[in-house]
Amino acid sequence: MASIKATGLVKRYGTVKAVHGIDFEIADGEFVAILGPSGCGKSSTMRMIAGLETVSEGTIEIDGKVVNDVRARDRNVAMSFESYALYPTISIYENIAFPLRSAGMNADEIDRRVRDIAEKMELVPLLGLKPQGLSSGQAQRVGLARALVRKPSVFLLDEPISHLDTRQRYRMRRFIKQLHQQYHYTMIYVTHDQEEALALADRVMVMSNGLIQQMAPPDEIYARPVNAFVAGFVGEPPINFFDCRLARDGGRWTLAFEGQTLTLPERLSDKAAQLGSEALAAVRPHFLSIGANGPLVLEGKVFVTEELQDQNLVMVDVGKVRFTLVAHPSVRPRRGEVVPLTIDADHLLLFPQDNSRRIDDDLAA
Numbered sequence: 001m002a003s004i005k006a007t008g009l010v011k012r013y014g015t016v017k018a019v020h021g022i023d024f025e026i027a028d029g030e031f032v033a034i035l036g037p038s039g040c041g042k043s044s045t046m047r048m049i050a051g052l053e054t055v056s057e058g059t060i061e062i063d064g065k066v067v068n069d070v071r072a073r074d075r076n077v078a079m080s081f082e083s084y085a086l087y088p089t090i091s092i093y094e095n096i097a098f099p100l101r102s103a104g105m106n107a108d109e110i111d112r113r114v115r116d117i118a119e120k121m122e123l124v125p126l127l128g129l130k131p132q133g134l135s136s137g138q139a140q141r142v143g144l145a146r147a148l149v150r151k152p153s154v155f156l157l158d159e160p161i162s163h164l165d166t167r168q169r170y171r172m173r174r175f176i177k178q179l180h181q182q183y184h185y186t187m188i189y190v191t192h193d194q195e196e197a198l199a200l201a202d203r204v205m206v207m208s209n210g211l212i213q214q215m216a217p218p219d220e221i222y223a224r225p226v227n228a229f230v231a232g233f234v235g236e237p238p239i240n241f242f243d244c245r246l247a248r249d250g251g252r253w254t255l256a257f258e259g260q261t262l263t264l265p266e267r268l269s270d271k272a273a274q275l276g277s278e279a280l281a282a283v284r285p286h287f288l289s290i291g292a293n294g295p296l297v298l299e300g301k302v303f304v305t306e307e308l309q310d311q312n313l314v315m316v317d318v319g320k321v322r323f324t325l326v327a328h329p330s331v332r333p334r335r336g337e338v339v340p341l342t343i344d345a346d347h348l349l350l351f352p353q354d355n356s357r358r359i360d361d362d363l364a365a
């Protein structure tokens, strides 16, 4: 196991700057997910850690030692890719044994290790088969076993399950979590799937445009996103955004939009003072409810209720702004009904109105 530290890390491919100078630390045994949209620099970051790409600027340390010039195979870092190409002509046993044979390990030790990992990964019945007979989930597990058999101190997974069907993904996700809980590998998991990142990781590193937007435990990313990009990228159904005006009324700040005014909780006073007269407000669908359930109550008109098995999605219009909220299946307001809509005061968020654009502009500069 190992700790990892990146300082001022930059990756350039010719004139393309893929990673813009990022700093992060990953503790020994920690499970970190790198989350972000396509092209944000996730894979470049991971490949620099693995030693598969050179570092353009900055440093990567593993266990306190700068590894910029250490070859990939000498870093004791294993990497598993989405494309889990197994060698088709040899058995599963030989596929798993392959990296050990290449390293010149003796046959007894190879046998012990292959059988040990096969047992842990529920692969024993498959050892004699050729890859063509496997399901994609099984092949994926063999790919992971092959990466793990070397007993790496860091385990990197790049979108390892994105091509699997939903059921297989759930199984593999559980399996990967279990692997981490049992063996405490330092794990870095690259994904563009926010649900996966939040479900698996101890901390999530959210990237956009080659920069880290936020690195924090899943609960914090969800409840206290640092900017509108993180707020909008994480969470399903997506967060509700609405532009509003802020004003000071005596000792308290108020928020006004679509002809309705709310008194902001004390918690948001400093933020409101910092933002001034305009803000982008946001609230997650899980933190809205129908009924007068707290101090922040709006009046809205029900647009539609989507009844799902375990929850209802209710869309409520407040003037021109359409809010989505997640409600108990018993909550089934009628279309057109005028309802009180309560925002959970602990979970109302305020950002600058040009927040998401500003991130892009900074990078273009």
Ligand SMILES: Nc1ncnc2c1ncn2[C@@H]1O[C@H](COP(=O)(O)OP(=O)(O)OP(=O)(O)O)[C@@H](O)[C@H]1O
Binding pocket: 013, 016, 017, 018, 036, 037, 038, 039, 040, 041, 042, 043, 044, 045, 192
């Ligand atoms: N070998 C390369 N040569 C030139 N440009 C590259 C190369 N690899 C990546 N890039 C560019 O660098 C940027 C970041 O790519 P990277 O693969 O790191 O992002 P990503 O977040 O992992 O995306 P994805 O989820 O699509 O793999 C993109 O603009 C990409 O086109």
